[in-house]
Amino acid sequence: MSPDQPLALEPRAIVTDIEGTTGSIHFVHQVLFPYARRHLAAWLELNAAQPAVAEQLELARLEAGEPEASVARLGELLGGWIDQDRKSTPLKALQGMIWERGYLEGDFKGHVYMDAAERLRTWHGRGIGLYVYSSGSIHAQKLLFGHSEAGDLTGLFSGYFDTTTGPKREAESYRAIQRDIGAPGGEILFLSDVVEELDAAREAGLRTVQLVREPGMRVGDHPCVERFDQISFD
Ligand SMILES: CSCCC(=O)C(=O)COP(=O)(O)O
Numbered sequence: 102m103s104p105d106q107p108l109a110l111e112p113r114a115i116v117t118d119i120e121g122t123t124g125s126i127h128f129v130h131q132v133l134f135p136y137a138r139r140h141l142a143a144w145l146e147l148n149a150a151q152p153a154v155a156e157q158l159e160l161a162r163l164e165a166g167e168p169e170a171s172v173a174r175l176g177e178l179l180g181g182w183i184d185q186d187r188k189s190t191p192l193k194a195l196q197g198m199i200w201e202r203g204y205l206e207g208d209f210k211g212h213v214y215m216d217a218a219e220r221l222r223t224w225h226g227r228g229i230g231l232y233v234y235s236s237g238s239i240h241a242q243k244l245l246f247g248h249s250e251a252g253d254l255t256g257l258f259s260g261y262f263d264t265t266t267g268p269k270r271e272a273e274s275y276r277a278i279q280r281d282i283g284a285p286g287g288e289i290l291f292l293s294d295v296v297e298e299l300d301a302a303r304e305a306g307l308r309t310v311q312l313v314r315e316p317g318m319r320v321g322d323h324p325c326v327e328r329f330d331q332i333s334f335d
């Protein structure tokens with residue numbers, strides 16, 4: 102798709118990825134992940150007994166196949182998973198809880214590209230339902246958009262999806278999102294930088310646009326733009 106070419110028909114809903122789509126990969130990998138890595142062990146020691154944390158630690162033990170793992174051992178495992186960028190649901194839930202303090206204490210703000218913030222506001226104003234689908238937990242998504250460099254954007258979104266709905270590279274996850282939104286796939290547009298996610302969304306019947314914000318990204322056969330302000334509808 103060339104920047105000036107409108108996409109057919111305004112969609113009823115737009116579902117957007119975060120990392121590489123509304124915000125930079127750099128922010129997630131060079132700010133968020135290192136912050137969680139730095140605070141992980143001490144934070145676990147302090148919070149492991151809290152029911153919401155204990156629940157995620159139990160899921161991490163199951164995922165690791167180490168049902169007896171101590172909190173210290175889980176710290177090692179989860180730290181390794183951060184380094185591997187593993188899209189583990191319990192890791193993502195725990196990361197979100199750790200990031201909360203960083204946002205609240207002003208250590209960082211959620212990175213959102215200005216073109217994304219501006220278009221999200223425009224689309225919301227036109228009555229298009231806006232949704233987020235990220236591997237980051239729903240709590241982490243709300244923190245990022247609630248404490249973003251473009252202000253509090255949470256009022257723009259009608260709903261949030263994370264890996265508790267399913268992995269982002271599986272078509273069934275997009276079928277579940279479609280059912281939840283309650284619109285036909287052809288009236289939902291999915292935005293992402295990752296070809297495998299876009300392929301899965303298209304297999305489920307959603308419309309797709311790939312964001313290619315950085316040189317060297319793998320490009321698929323989806324309509325493709327560099328910025329949100331290159332997306333327009335008839
Ligand atoms: C919700 S901000 C943190 C994003 C994150 O943890 C991540 O793994 C990025 O996943 P995405 O699906 O947004 O590419």
Ligand SMILES: [Mg+2]
Nearest residue numbers: 118120121294
């Ligand atoms: Mg992404």
